[in-house]
Amino acid sequence: MNDREVADYLLANPDFFVEHAELLATIKLGNPHGKAAVSLQERQMEMLREKNKHLELRLSELLRYGHENDTIAGKLVHWAGHVLAERDPHALPRLxxxxxxxxxxxxxxxxxxxxxxxxxxxxxxxxxxxxxxxxxxxxxxxxxxxxxxxxxxxxxxxxxxxxxxxxxxxxxxxxxxxxxxxxxxxxxxxxxxxxxxxxxxxxxxxxxxxxxxxxxxxxxxxxxxxxxxx
Missing domain, CATH: 3.30.450.40 (GAF domain)
Structure with missing residues (x-):
């Protein structure tokens, strides 16, 4: 079996590691950070941590953008209020x-x-x-x-x-x-x-x-x- 066939088999048989749970602890994977080999479970946990970290950073970025947009919107409303309240047309451009x-x-x-x-x-x-x-x-x-x-x-x-x-x-x-x-x-x-x-x-x-x-x-x-x- 080649790599693709192995991957397709595992995808088609999601219970494989349930029936062969002992493999989770014995299969060793190379660590991308250069450390010693880790088990499949440890590698999965590491991938999840990395994904969560990425999502947390993205959420933090979205919250910051949202806060900045709220601030800008508030200033825009305040500025527009001055424009609407000005009754003297001569003074309007300068205001x-x-x-x-x-x-x-x-x-x-x-x-x-x-x-x-x-x-x-x-x-x-x-x-x-x-x-x-x-x-x-x-x-x-x-x-x-x-x-x-x-x-x-x-x-x-x-x-x-x-x-x-x-x-x-x-x-x-x-x-x-x-x-x-x-x-x-x-x-x-x-x-x-x-x-x-x-x-x-x-x-x-x-x-x-x-x-x-x-x-x-x-x-x-x-x-x-x-x-x-x-």
Whole structure:
């Protein structure tokens, strides 16, 4: 019999070791950790311990992720509450950026809007933006996370280009008239950009999940549409 036939026989006859219990103590197996040979029972127990350890580590990891997600969700609700409570449309863009900085400990945050209603056309958040920025916003299917490669939008941040605390990594979120919940469905016209930055090049990276940033974009867009012509 070859190895496969032996394995198939044992699988087809689960009572084999019940009827031949003495074999469990006499069969010796090589220990993968380099120790002396162990019995089949001992090897089974060792495998179970290793499996349990792996499951415990996985459970601990899931609990940590769950706790982190709960914390983020709580901060997001708190931030959204400030956005909803703000009655002054002029103050809303600054509040959105500042409150996000405070809630999530983001070093730098800024936003710009275009094609706003005439009442807000002279506001600082409605300063001129180039056609390149607008085209970039329209093409941004998901938030960009990664190195600051000279984005014009990064110059809106407190640490502008050339400054000591110039942003080395950024997250850029398109603000749209109608935000979709689908991951790659920019279903509304872009009317602004929300940019987050950090002097730490690892703070925002291209491996980051963007679900949270999409939610920020959806909520910020919904609040800021009151500044657009109706």
């Amino acid at each position: 959105i950026a500042e409150q996000l900085r405070q809630e999530f400990d983001v070093p730098q945050a800024a936003l710009r809007l275009w094609d706003v209603a005439d009442a807000y056309a002279q506001a600082s958040f409605a300063k001129h933006t180039s056609e390149e920025v607008r085209l970039f916003a329209s093409s941004l299917e998901v938030p960009y996370c990664g190195a600051n490669t000279g984005f014009e939008a990064a110059q809106w941040l407190d640490g502008g280009e050339g400054a000591e605390n110039a942003p080395q990594s950024v997250a850029i979120i398109a603000l749209r008239r109608r935000m979709s919940t689908e991951e790659r469905d920019p279903s509304g016209e872009a009317f602004g950009l929300f940019v987050l930055g950090s002097p730490d090049p690892r703070r925002f990276h291209d491996g980051m999940a963007t679900d949270f940033l999409r939610k920020v974009g959806t909520l910020a867009s919904a609040g800021l549409t009151r500044l657009l012509p109706h």
